């Protein structure tokens with residue numbers, strides 16, 4: 001596991017974007033595993049800059065996202081489909097039919113999970129998976145639990161996650177309580193993983209990467225098992241490393 005402490009959010013975003021840019025340059029048909037949340041927004045802004053400067057193209061890139069809220073369709077401004085269109089897809093030359101996000105309005109959620117995992121396999125897995133992290137250690141929407149689910153599944157969101165994500169909604173009652181999420185095994189299909197974390201609220205959870213413990217109570221701790229993980233934090237999230 002490689003750990004990089006950046007000075008601030010801007011430098012963190014640039015370091016992460018440089019990794020993704022290099023992957024796209026060496027493989028213009030790369031499969032990018034994408035994440036939502038505020039942490040990767042700066043990373044996406046840098047990718048848009050690289051595209052606008054003519055350094056990279058998304059023409060043949062395929063993307064697959066970690067998760068989606070159940071009950072929100074892609075037109076809903078708080079859905080992760082809408083978010084991805086807004087922060088990345090609408091600003092680059094990607095073919096949207098090559099961008100995959102679970103359907104939060106699927107009639108048959110079990111079938112949606114199975115077919116999403118199959119889609120990930122058909123794509124050959126992610127060349128790189130971008131991750132953020134919840135303050136409780138969740139990755140995607142894999143919440144702390146006695147048992148984690150290996151592949152794409154329906155997840156009940158914890159109160160702390162609903163509370164944390166309520167800042168994106170008008171009121172806490174509007175936050176969906178369930179989501180479709182890739183499992184830890186789906187995330188591990190990635191050849192490389194890049195996790196970004198910023199701000200003081202992430203300092204405690206990021207400190208847990210310093211020990212050698214694995215626990216489903218901190219889903220992100222399982223990343224210690226993956227052979228190619230880069231964690232990039234700003235100084236506030238990485239304060240226990242300084």
Ligand code: GLP
Pocket residue numbers: 035036037038039040066067131132133134135138139140141161165
């Ligand atoms: C959500 C997403 C996660 C993300 C987390 C942290 O719960 N499902 O993928 O990592 O939020 O978000 P933020 O980066 O805004 O702190």
